[in-house]
Amino acid sequence: MCGLTGWVSYQRDLTGQTEIIDAMTRTMECRGPDDGGTWVSEHALLGHRRLSIIDPAAGAQPMPAEAEDDSLPVISYTGEVYNYRELRDELAELGHRFRTGTDTEVVLRAYQQWGAEFPERLNGIYAMAIWDPRSEELLLVRDRMGVKPLYYYPTEDGVLFGSEPKAVLAHPEAEAVVDADGLREIFGIVKTPGHGVFRGMHEVRPATVVRFGRDGQHTTQYWQLRARPHTDDLDTTIRKVRELLEDIVQRQLVADVTVGTLLSGGMDSSAVTALAARALREKGHEQPVQAFSVDFKGHSERFASNVQWEDPDTPFAIEVAEHVGAEHIIVELDNQDVLDPEVRESVLRAQDLPVSTGDMEYSLLVLCRELRKRMTVALSGEAADELFGGYTWFHDEEAVQADTFPWHHPFEKAGGIGALRQVGLWDRLEMDEYVKRRYTQALEEVPRLEGETGTRERMRELTYLNLTRWENFLLDRKDRISMAASLEVRVPFTDHRLVEYVYNTPWEMKNFDGREKSLLREALRGVLPDSALDRKKNPYPSTQDEKYETALRERVEGLLTKGSPVLDLVPESGIRSLLDEPFGTYGVGGPWGARAVLERLVEFDNWVTEYNVRVEL
Template sequence: MTGTMECRGPDEHGTWISSRALLGHRRLSIIDPENGSQPMRAVEGDDSQPVISYTGEVYNYRELWEELRELGHEFRTATDTEVVLRAYLEWGEGFAERLNGIYAMAVWDPRSEELLLVRDRMGVKPLYYYPTSDGVLFGSEPKAVLAHPEAEAVVDADGLREVFGIVKTPGHAVFRGMHEVRPATVVRFGRDGRRTSPYWELRARPHTDDLETTISRVRELLEDIVDRQLVADVTVGTLLSGGMDSSAVTALAARALRERGHEHPVEAFSVDFKGLSESFTSNVQWADPDTPFAVEVAERVGAEHVVVELDNQDVLDPEVRESVLRAQDLPVSTGDMEYSLLVLCRELRKRMTVALSGEAADELFGGYTWFHDEEAVEADTFPWHHPFEKAGGIGALRAVGLWDSLGLEDYVKQRYAQALEEVPRLEGETGTRERMRELTYLNLTRWENFLLDRKDRISMAAGLEVRVPFTDHRLVEYVYNTPWEMKNFDGREKSLLREAMRGILPDSVLDRKKTPYPSTQDLDYELALRERVEGLITEGSPVLDLVSESGIRALLDEPVGTYGVGGPWGARAVLERLAEFDRWVSEYGVRVEL
C-alpha cells in the first residue's frame, strides 16, 4: 500500500505498527528534510502516545509552534508535522480548526484506540477510506487502498454515473465500499464505529464593506496568503499561464521574495505547444495564445520565465498516458490538457519541489462563462452542464446510450437538488444575488473539487507539491459573501480580482478575455484519438458492454476536424473518456456490477 505512494513521497518511507494499527508513509521533504521522518510519534520511543502520518503543508505552523511552546510543549524537529501532532495533543479533535493549510492526515491514538482521518477545508489534498469487517483501510489515493487484498475494485451504477455525469459528489469515491473524506471533516473510527464531524463550513454573512474597501481587502488577503505559502526549506516556483489568476500569484510571489531579500527571482513555468503562437487560430474557447502574455508578466514582475514546449508526441506518449491514468485512478480525462500537465510538472520537478498555482479563482470570483451566460445561470442543473450540452457532450452520451442506460438525467437532478439544499443562504436575499450565491457554492464544492483533485494527483505523480493560494479559507469566506454586483461591477468576469491587481499586473493581462489551459490545435491529435476509439470496436473493448457500437461509429463518422479545439469539445471529451474507461477497466482490473 505504501509503495503505491512512492511518487507522492519519493524522498523517504516508513511504517509504524502496533497490535491495533499499522501506519505507512512516503515523504516529500519540504520542511526540515533531515528530521521529519514519518510516521511520527508524539514521544520518541513511546508507543502509548499518538502517532501521525501526514501529508501537505500547514502555513501557520510557526505561529502554532510559538503558542504550543508557551503552553509547555517541547519540540525535537522544526517540521509542521510535529506541530500538527502536538496541536492534537493540546486541543484534541478541535485542533483542525486552528490549521491553515492543505493537508490530509491519519492520527492513531493508542490511549483511546481511535483513528482520526482529517482533510483540509477546501479538499486540496485527497484522502480515502474503506471500512472492513473489523477495521478500516485508508490512503491518500484509491490505489493505496486497492493494494490491500480486502479492498475490491468494483464499480456499480452510481460509480459509473459519477464518472460520466460530471458531478463529483463530495464523499463519493466511485469504487463501491470506498469513501472520500469530505473537505473540512474529521472522521473518527473506534470500537463504537465511525463518527464524522465537520470542523469548518461556509456560512452566509452580510457584507458591509463598500467596493473600494472590498478591493483593498482582497489584495491584502492575497498578499498575506501568497507570502505564507512560500514557506519551505526548498525552492518554490509558480505555474504561469499568462492569465490573470496565475499572473497574480506570480507577481505577489515575486514581490514577497524580494521583500525577504532573496537574491534569485521566482521561477515561473509555462506550457506551450510548438509552433502554436505562430499558427494560432482563435475559436470560441481560446481568443489568443498564452505565451506572449506570460512573457510580459515575467518581465514586468522580474520572474525567471521558463517555457516548456510540447509537441503531439509528448501528449500521445503511452508512458505519459499510463502515468496520468495511474495518477488519477479514474478515467476522468479532459484529454491532452491532463497529459501536458504531467509533462509540465515533471519539468518543474527537475528544478524545484513546490509550486504555486492560480487554481480556484474562477470558482470564487466568477470567471467561467457559465456565470455570465443567462441560459446557464437560469438552467435548473449544474451550470457547467449547459456549455457541455451546447458543445455536444450530452448529445454524445445519448448517442452511445450512456445517458439513458445509466439514468444520468435523473441522477444529475438528484445530486443537483442535494447540493442546493446545502447552500448557506442569507436571510432576505433573493433574485440575482441569491442565484449567484448558489452558483458560487456549486462551483466551490463540486466543480473545483474535480480540478483540485486533478491538479494534486498529477503534480504529486511527478513528486511536485502544488499550493493553491485562492483556496485559503479566509479569502473564500470573504469573497463568497461579497455580493455579485461587486464581483461583476463592470460587467466582466472577475471584476473584483482585476481591480485588486490593477497596478501590479500589466493592463493587457488584466483586460484579456479568460482563456482555458492551453490545448493542442494539431489535427494529428484528433486523428490519434479517433484511432484509439476505433480500436475499442475492433478489439472488443469492455466498454462495449455499456455503450452502443453504432453510437460510437456515428460519432466517428463526423468529418475529420470536427473534434478539434474549436469544435464540439463536449463530444470530444466523451470520446476521450470512453478511451480512458477501456484502459482503466483493463489495467485496474475493475469489475463493473450494474
C-alpha cells in the same frame, strides 16, 4: 507533499501483516520519493512516503508523539500548515517541547493539546491520519477546501485508508468494483463530495474529521461556508482582497526548498507570480522567481478562437514574466508528448480513474515533470474563477438560469452531452435523473442570507456549487498529476480567509464593471500589466493540431477490433457513429466537447484492464 495509508482492525492482531502495509505504502512512492516508513501495532498499521519540504533532515513519518512510548498518538501527515510557526510558539508556551522543525510535529502536538477540535486552528492544505492507542481511535482529517485527497474503505472490523484509491486497492480485502453511480460520477462531471467512485470507498469530505473507534464511525464538520452580511464598501473590499492575497502568497512561500510558479498569462496565475516575485525580493532573495508555462509547437500559428479559447497564452505569459522580473521557462510540447504511452499510463495511474479533460491532463504531467527538475514546490492560480466568478457560466444567462450544474450548459453546447447520448451512455446511465438528484442535494446545502433574493441569491448558489463541486474536480486533478511528478502545488486562492470573505461579497461587487472577476482585476491594478488584467478568461491550453484527433480516432478504432471492455458499456454502433462524424465537427472543447468523450472511452477501456475493474450495472 507526501502520501499516507493505513489499516485499522479491531478484531485481528496486525503485527504480522507488515507485507500488506508495505505494499500499500509503496503505491505512494511518487507522492513521497524522499523517504518512507511504517508504524506497526496490534490493531493499527500506518504507512507514509515523504516529499521533504520543511526541515528535510528531520521529520520521518509516521511520527509518534514520543519515540520510546507506543502508548501515545502517532501521525501520518501530508500537506503544509502555513501558520505552523505561530502554532508552535503558542504550544511551546503551553509546555510542549519539539524535537524537529517540521509542521508535522506541530500538528501532532496540536492534537495532544486540543483534541479532535485542533483542525479549527490550522491554515493550510493537508490530509492526515492520527492513531491514538489510548482510546484505540483513528482520526482522518482533511483541509477546509479539499486540496489534499484522502479516502477510506470500511471493513467488517475496521477501516482501510489512503491518500489515493490505489493505496486502499493494494489491500487484498478491497475490491475494484464500480456500479452505476460510480459510472455516473465518471461520465457526468458531477463530483459528489464524499463519493469515492469505487463501491465501498469514500472520500473524506473537505473540512471534516472522520473518527473510527470500537463503537463505530463518527463524522464531524469543523468548518463550513456561512452566509454573512457584507458591510464593506467597494473600495474597502478591493483593498481587503489585495491585502489578503499578499499575506496568503507570502505565507505559502515558506519552504526549505525552491518554490516557483505556474504561469499561463491569465489573471490568476499572473497574480500569484507577481505577488510571489515581490515577496521574495522583499525577503532579500537575489534569484528571481521561476515561472513555468506550457505551449504546443505551432500553436500560435494555427490557433483559432472558439467558445473556450480566445487567444494563445504564451505572448501574455512572456509579458507578465518580464513585467514582474520572473525567470520564464516555456515547456513546448508536440503531439508525441501527449500521445506517449508512458505519459498516458502515468496519468491513469495518478488519477486511478479514466481521464476527464483529455490532452490537458497529459500535458500537465509533462509540465510538472519539467518543473520538478528545478524545484519541489510551485504556486498555482487554480480556484480563483470559482470564487470571483470567472467562468463563462457565471455570465451566460442561460447557464445561470439552467436548472442544473452551471458547467453542464457549456458541456451540452460543445457537444459533450450529445456525444454521450449518441453512444447510448447518457440514457443507459439515466444521467438526467442522477444529475438532477445531485444538483438538488447540492442546493439544499447552500448557506443563505435572510432576505436575499433574485440575482444575489442565484449567484450565491452558483458560487457555492462551484466551490464545492467543480473546484474539487479541478483541485483533485491538479494534486494527483502534480504529485505523480513528485511536485507539490500550492493554491493561494483556496485560503479559507479569502474564501469566506469573497463568498459573502455581493455579486454586483464581484461584477461591478460588467466583466468577469471585476473585483479581483481591480485588486490587482498596478501589480500586473493591463494586457493580463484586461484579457478574457481562457482555460488551460489544449492542442488544436488535427493530427492529435487523427491519432485519437485510430485508438478508438483499435477498441472496436479486439473485443474491448468498453464494448460492454456502449455498443459498437454508437462509437462508430461518433467516428463517422467529419473531423473537427466537435472542435476542441476542452473537458466539454465530444473529443473529450472519445478520450474517456479510450481511457475507460484502459482503466478497466489495468485496474481489473469489475463493472456492475
